[in-house]
Amino acid sequence: MSTPSHAKPDRALVALLSPDPATDHILGPASAPVTVVEFGDFECPSCRQAHPTVQFTLSHFGPQLRFVYRHFPLREVHPHAELAAQAAEAASAQGKFWAYADLLFNHQSHLDSRHLDAYARQLDLDMPRFENELKDGxxxxRVQEQVEAGRRLNVRATPTFYVNGVFTDVSFGLLQLRDAIERALRKPSAP
Known part of the structure; x- marks a missing residue:
């Protein structure tokens, strides 16, 4: 597998990164000039570290930024990540994705099914519905489709960020994300 491309993405990659309001978790207006897509894993320590930075970045750039979260559970190293992603989807079906995601990141070392249920109770979710949706898979x-999209983009680690369709390497710090957003804001819009 090659590493994610730093060059301008081709049409197929752009299509994979286009936000879909029916399945993606999106913050910010569709009219924002910059879209950040994150592939993340609720059990990943680096994703947990990135979480407050992403929240600050959203606040800092306001309506100039649209943020999309997609699941990429690294099952081989994070045994609870896939179930946590499914639980977040079940919470999303009840309008509580972002609040549930915050709980998952804030309690990352407790992602077994008992704790996932406790977080749902904490948010006053419809528990029979939540439990049945998790039990029935x-x-x-949806989680697997997002993982497959990530694989097609050569995502191998989390968090992985794309700013306006271009891979942004944050391995040397999340300041790279802010810098990429600022560069994207300075670029003239395409006609």
Whole structure:
């Protein structure tokens, strides 16, 4: 596998990174000139570290930024990540994705099913619905589709960020994300 491309993405990659309000978790207006897509894992320590920075970045750039979160659970190293992603989807079905995601990142060392249920109770979710959707694997396919999209983009680690469709390497710090957003804001819009 090659590493994510730093060059201008081709049309197929752009299509993979286009936000879909029906399946993606999106903050910020569709009219924002910059879209950041994160592939993340709720059990990943680096994603947990990035979480407050992403929140600050959203606040800092305001309506100039649209943020999209997609699941990329690294099952081989994070055994609870996939179920946590499905639980977040079940919470999303009840309008609580972002609040549930905050709980998952804030309690990252407690992502077993008992704790996932406790977080749902804490948010006053419809528990029979939440538990049945998890037990039945209702959101397994959605999570797998996001993982597959990440694989097609050569995502191998989390968090992985794309700013306006261009891979942004944050391995040397999340300041790279802010810098990429600022560069994207300075670029003239395409006609």
């Amino acid at each position: 209702v959101y397994r396919q």
